[in-house]
Amino acid sequence: MKIKKADIHKIEDFLWEIPKAFRPNMRVPARVLASEPLLDAIMEDRSLVQLVNVASLPGIKGASLVMPDVHEGYGFPIGGVAATLHPDGAISPGGIGYDINCGVRLLTSDQKIADIKDKLEMLSKEMYAQVPSGMGKGGQIKLSTQEMDEVLLKGAEWAVEKGYGEKRDLAFMESNGRLENADPSLVSDMAKKRGTDQLGTIGSGNHFVEVDYVAEIYEETIAEAFGLSKDQVVILIHTGSRGLGHQVATDYIRQIISAMPNYGIEVPDRELACVPFNSKEGQNYFKAMCAAANYAWCNREVISWEVRNAWRNIFGPTIEPLKLMYDVAHNIAKVETHLVDGKQAQVIVHRKGATRAFGPGFEELPESYKSVGQPVIIPGSMGTCSYVLAGTTRSKELTFGSCCHGAGRRLSRTAAKKQVNAPVLKENLKEKGIFVEAGSFKGIAEEAPIAYKDVNMVVQTVSDSGIARKVAKLRPVVVVKG
Amino acid sequence: MKIRYLPHTADIRMKIEGSSLEELFTAGVLGMGNILRDGFCDKNGPFMLKLKIELTAHDETCLLIDFLSEVLSTSYAEKAIFCEVKFFELTTKKIRAEIHGRQQTQGFDEEIKAVTYHEADVQKNNNRDWETLIIFDI
Numbered sequence: 001m002k003i004k005k006a007d008i009h010k011i012e013d014f015l016w017e018i019p020k021a022f023r024p025n026m027r028v029p030a031r032v033l034a035s036e037p038l039l040d041a042i043m044e045d046r047s048l049v050q051l052v053n054v055a056s057l058p059g060i061k062g063a064s065l066v067m068p069d070v071h072e073g074y075g076f077p078i079g080g081v082a083a084t085l086h087p088d089g090a091i092s093p094g095g096i097g098y099d100i101n102c103g104v105r106l107l108t109s110d111q112k113i114a115d116i117k118d119k120l121e122m123l124s125k126e127m128y129a130q131v132p133s134g135m136g137k138g139g140q141i142k143l144s145t146q147e148m149d150e151v152l153l154k155g156a157e158w159a160v161e162k163g164y165g166e167k168r169d170l171a172f173m174e175s176n177g178r179l180e181n182a183d184p185s186l187v188s189d190m191a192k193k194r195g196t197d198q199l200g201t202i203g204s205g206n207h208f209v210e211v212d213y214v215a216e217i218y219e220e221t222i223a224e225a226f227g228l229s230k231d232q233v234v235i236l237i238h239t240g241s242r243g244l245g246h247q248v249a250t251d252y253i254r255q256i257i258s259a260m261p262n263y264g265i266e267v268p269d270r271e272l273a274c275v276p277f278n279s280k281e282g283q284n285y286f287k288a289m290c291a292a293a294n295y296a297w298c299n300r301e302v303i304s305w306e307v308r309n310a311w312r313n314i315f316g317p318t319i320e321p322l323k324l325m326y327d328v329a330h331n332i333a334k335v336e337t338h339l340v341d342g343k344q345a346q347v348i349v350h351r352k353g354a355t356r357a358f359g360p361g362f363e364e365l366p367e368s369y370k371s372v373g374q375p376v377i378i379p380g381s382m383g384t385c386s387y388v389l390a391g392t393t394r395s396k397e398l399t400f401g402s403c404c405h406g407a408g409r410r411l412s413r414t415a416a417k418k419q420v421n422a423p424v425l426k427e428n429l430k431e432k433g434i435f436v437e438a439g440s441f442k443g444i445a446e447e448a449p450i451a452y453k454d455v456n457m458v459v460q461t462v463s464d465s466g467i468a469r470k471v472a473k474l475r476p477v478v479v480v481k482g
Numbered sequence: 483m484k485i486r487y488l489p490h491t492a493d494i495r496m497k498i499e500g501s502s503l504e505e506l507f508t509a510g511v512l513g514m515g516n517i518l519r520d521g522f523c524d525k526n527g528p529f530m531l532k533l534k535i536e537l538t539a540h541d542e543t544c545l546l547i548d549f550l551s552e553v554l555s556t557s558y559a560e561k562a563i564f565c566e567v568k569f570f571e572l573t574t575k576k577i578r579a580e581i582h583g584r585q586q587t588q589g590f591d592e593e594i595k596a597v598t599y600h601e602a603d604v605q606k607n608n609n610r611d612w613e614t615l616i617i618f619d620i
Contacts, residue, residue: 045491072491074600074617098596098619134589193559204593205620243558246595246619250551257544257599270544270599412489413620442591482593 003048008032008039014465015398017063018052025268026055031063033399035461038068041410041453045072047079053268054082058276059089061340061347065399067354068461069408069453073097075271078353078409081402084277086335086346090265091282092274093256093289095350097331098249100289101296102207102240104377105173105327106388107304109311110320111233113213113477121435123211123314124478128437130310131202131209131303133482138197141302148192151199152184155294156327159301164200166324169301171366173327174356174374175334177297179290186288187244188251195244195295200302204439204482206447207239209307210379211478212386218470222372222390226325228472235311235322236386236474237303238379240331241296248292252285277348286333293332300327325388326375330355330405338400349400357391357403357468376468380407380455382436382447382481383429386474387459395467403468407455416451417442429479436479443481485513493620494594495601499613503542503574506604506612508567510550511581514597515565517618518557518590523565529582531562542574542604546614549577550597562586595619 070079156177422441500506564583
């Protein structure tokens with residue numbers, strides 16, 4: 001199936017639609033949030049075919065959606081949102097992805113970039129030493145069976161109780177770093193085994209710890225509420241639930257493929273395998289996914305503890321501690337209330353490479369953020385820039401309260417490796433004042449800026465469409481990755 | 483047995499071929515091992531770590547993906563890379579086999595998050611060989 005530009009209708013600025021009539025099994029239209037140049041770029045891979053496939057999910061409401069950073073995935077496109085009616089609409093593990101609760105968090109410091117410039121290289125080496133990265137390497141914590149169940153149940157709270165985190169942090173995380181529906185007994189022994197020594201590790205691929213500074217402020221009032229100011233040094237952490245989450249997804253996709261015929265469900269791609277949310281298999285997956293999401297929040301909290309240790313080791317014990325600004329998931333399913341067919345209804349919102357972006361007044365937000373909206377953190381590619389945005393009420397109308405999650409890949413890893421000389425890139429970045437500490441040159445080449453879309457264009461699109469407001473631009477000075 | 487790595491925007495797309503299902507499954511294990519650590523299976527024999535795997539599935543495509551998923555999980559759990567397969571039984575719906583590999587304490591080059599079912603379709607090609615694509619989530 002080939003999708004041509006003529007098949008796509010412009011609904012309004014930045015919103016495009018492939019109508020339900022495009023293919024007989026579509027239950028809703030497929031919508032793309034993008035500027036026209038970004039739409040043209042999106043059409044170069046198979047993202048839109050995958051988006052049309054998602055529109056056939058049982059119980060899907062509104063539209064299947066993709067954000068401007070979308071790229072081709074395996075089944076669901078990466079950068080997508082699908083909401084199905086609660087309680088009997090579909091839940092699909094592929095709509096969350098294998099890295100359950102992959103997400104980002106931002107820590108803020110009281111330091112200005114000019115004051116720490118001469119210590120950046122030392123800081124990069126210390127962070128690389130403190131935060132285990134790369135594949136197949138464990139962390140400092142080895143969980144017992146009982147401790148593992150506590151992590152899966154309590155999420156970031158476990159880290160705080162054990163002295164690996166700060167109590168204040170919990171209020172500054174999506175869902176306060178803990179999903180209530182988690183059931184550790186539904187997580188396989190293999191998944192638990194894989195997670196035993198991975199708390200506090202970032203892994204490899206596009207995961208990283210980055211030191212940035214605030215290069216630009218767009219909305220003074222919101223920036224002030226978030227605790228951000230010009231030239232301030234901040235730290236960005238991007239990782240997820242590691243092998244434990246990958247195994248939970250693998251286990252349940254296999255089970256759900258087997259269970260689908262019992263519910264008369266057929267899907268155009270096995271990676272879209274789904275069952276009714278209120279079925280036994282659907283509930284088992286959801287509860288296991290919540291447990292894996294809790295592991296991810298605990299992981300990012302432990303990594304923050306390691307980063308805080310590195311920070312103190314370089315700047316001394318009296319330095320003002322790093323504060324958590326916010327932590328958001330971008331691979332997750334949540335039961336939320338949205339406007340569906342003209343009335344408020346509960347839906348299961350699948351976000352795969354998409355960030356929740358709720359506007360002002362959202363009950364869960366900490367008091368200081370309630371009047372300005374939820375922080376949305378958009379990491380760019382290594383060596384370019386990242387953004388902090390604020391969610392709006394418009395996102396609820398257009399995208400089930402969702403926004404983009406990054407720049408979005410443009411080149412394959414193979415193509416990036418062919419085009420990039422990693423040692424040269426590392427030196428060039430150093431000359432620009434960006435210190436990169438990585439496990440391999442291969443990792444640097446694959447994640448080079450050229451491999452990604454222009455994050456400025458992506459963020460401008462979400463900002464112009466009204467689903468989020470630009471608050472601050474961050475520029476990197478230290479990148480630590482596997 | 484043929485193993486080729488093809489472009490994909492974010493992940494790894496691998497095409498494997500074999501004159502029998504045994505060869506195809508072996509190609510999958512070998513191709514995956516060499517992704518986990520570049521060239522590992524081509525130069526690190528003999529593979530003395532041996533573990534048994536037994537699985538059933540609806541069809542040969544699910545069987546291959548489920549089998550490779552199991553090999554991948556075992557790689558992470560054992561911190562080892564597997565490169566060879568000894569088959570006790572292999573039909574289109576069942577496998578009983580022993581995978582052979584070696585511990586890799588230095589870590590892996592690549593983190594494969596999962597072996598996906600996307601684009602996987604085990605079938606015979608015009609040369610009467612078995613073939614399929616496999617997308618690894620990276």
